[in-house]
Amino acid sequence: MRALLLRDLRIATRAGGGFGLGLAFFLIVVVLVPFGVGAETATLRLIAPGILWVGALLAALLTLDRLFALDWEDGSLALIATSPAPLEGVALLKALAHWLTTGLPLTLAAPLLGVLLNLAPEAYPWLVASLLVGTPALSVIGTFGAALTVGLRRGGLLLSLLVLPLYVPTLIFGAEAVRRGADGGATALALMGGITLGALALLPFAAAAALRVNLR
Amino acid sequence: MLRVRDLTVARGGLAVLEGLTFAVAPGEALVLSGPNGVGKTTLLRTLAGLQPPLAGEIEATGQAAYASHADGVKGQLTVAENLRFWAGIYGTRLTDDVLAAFALADLADRPARTLSAGQLRRTGLARLALTGRPLWLLDEPTVSLDAESVALFAGQVRRHLATGGAAVIASHIDIGLDALRLDLRAYVATETATGRDEAFL
Numbered sequence: 530m531r532a533l534l535l536r537d538l539r540i541a542t543r544a545g546g547g548f549g550l551g552l553a554f555f556l557i558v559v560v561l562v563p564f565g566v567g568a569e570t571a572t573l574r575l576i577a578p579g580i581l582w583v584g585a586l587l588a589a590l591l592t593l594d595r596l597f598a599l600d601w602e603d604g605s606l607a608l609i610a611t612s613p614a615p616l617e618g619v620a621l622l623k624a625l626a627h628w629l630t631t632g633l634p635l636t637l638a639a640p641l642l643g644v645l646l647n648l649a650p651e652a653y654p655w656l657v658a659s660l661l662v663g664t665p666a667l668s669v670i671g672t673f674g675a676a677l678t679v680g681l682r683r684g685g686l687l688l689s690l691l692v693l694p695l696y697v698p699t700l701i702f703g704a705e706a707v708r709r710g711a712d713g714g715a716t717a718l719a720l721m722g723g724i725t726l727g728a729l730a731l732l733p734f735a736a737a738a739a740l741r742v743n744l745r
Numbered sequence: 746m747l748r749v750r751d752l753t754v755a756r757g758g759l760a761v762l763e764g765l766t767f768a769v770a771p772g773e774a775l776v777l778s779g780p781n782g783v784g785k786t787t788l789l790r791t792l793a794g795l796q797p798p799l800a801g802e803i804e805a806t807g808q809a810a811y812a813s814h815a816d817g818v819k820g821q822l823t824v825a826e827n828l829r830f831w832a833g834i835y836g837t838r839l840t841d842d843v844l845a846a847f848a849l850a851d852l853a854d855r856p857a858r859t860l861s862a863g864q865l866r867r868t869g870l871a872r873l874a875l876t877g878r879p880l881w882l883l884d885e886p887t888v889s890l891d892a893e894s895v896a897l898f899a900g901q902v903r904r905h906l907a908t909g910g911a912a913v914i915a916s917h918i919d920i921g922l923d924a925l926r927l928d929l930r931a932y933v934a935t936e937t938a939t940g941r942d943e944a945f946l
Contacts, residue, residue: 530834531833532829532830532831532832532833533830533834535833536819536822536830539821540821543822544821603815603816603817603818603819603820604813604814604815605815605818605819607811607815607817608811608813608831608872609817611794611795611809611810611811612831612835613835613836744795744796745795745797
């Protein structure tokens with residue numbers, strides 16, 4: 530099973546693997562916002578938590594469609610399904626690999642981008658904490674969506690439509706935690722943690738079931 | 746090793762082969778033949794457990810290693826990295842013997858995307874030796890292999906059989922194995938609408 534994680538990380542970091550794509554996208558989105566909204570620092574400070582979270586969400590979505598699609602195309606998904614590796618574990622590891630290559634870099638880069646949006650100084654720890662707690666949910670929910678749409682033509686488009694609504698609770702609590710900070714942010718953070726844990730516990734099974742149906 | 750009784754396999758909910766009964770003992774190989782679309786791949790996928798049979802039973806005493814049309818080789822990784830991945834999945838180790846057996850020793854450090862179709866196929870087939878599983882299910886294993894590689898591969902299958910393994914092979918060409926033969930044309934299902942969604946509408 531460790532072999533699968535190592536392989537996915539290795540492929541992600543090789544040429545054309547897509548590592549850094551999400552991160553660059555996040556950067557561009559956040560840089561573009563002040564151009565669109567205007568350089569009014571008070572306005573930017575107000576919308577910064579929301580923009581950072583929406584940006585992270587879209588960046589996470591960007592690399593999701595490759596999660597199973599590449600293994601599907603070259604036939605390794607069917608071969609993995611007939612191997613001793615349980616598909617539930619495969620789904621969880623795929624989510625972990627996605628988080629390590631997308632969620633974690635986004636979390637680490639977010640404080641730097643907060644400066645561009647004039648994020649309130651006291652909100653920085655909350656931004657990092659909320660992304661750290663919330664991005665695993667984005668990866669796991671996305672893995673489930675990718676498992677559902679694997680093998681479909683233009684599956685990436687359908688994937689976005691399926692997954693984005695499921696991201697709503699994480700987005701609400703995540704942005705709220707950053708906005709409120711010490712004043713009630715902990716509650717939002719705890720609720721988001723609950724969503725993440727629930728997703729981690731249930732969705733690998735759902736993803737594996739979807740993969741089995743799609744592999745038939 | 747493998748016993749199949751009155752098996753009906755389906756593609757897209759429609760039965761393609763029915764009434765299949767056969768057995769493969771350790772040390773034996775079974776070659777499936779029949780024209781394109783007769784259901785060789787469907788049968789192998791069913792035996793591999795990727796899809797459920799429509800009827801009948803499959804009894805296997807050993808676990809199966811499945812080799813599909815696609816090799817499952819990642820172009821970004823080298824040959825050795827690809828094979829080490831599969832060895833890791835199956836809990837075995839990649840040895841120089843395996844590389845040598847499939848004439849891959851010189852290619853071990855080449856990125857797989859630079860390989861020719863035949864070399865890719867050999868990499869895909871080398872995976873079988875790493876599974877350590879007794880039953881090989883091979884779907885057109887010789888596609889894009891040259892005569893020399895076919896002989897090399899046939900030798901590997903023979904070695905596998907000699908060590909108590911078994912194989913079910915779907916192939917158009919005779920790879921020179923002393924094998925049982927099963928012509929699937931005799932089992933083509935008569936057109937039925939069983940399991941077809943339209944039947945319920």
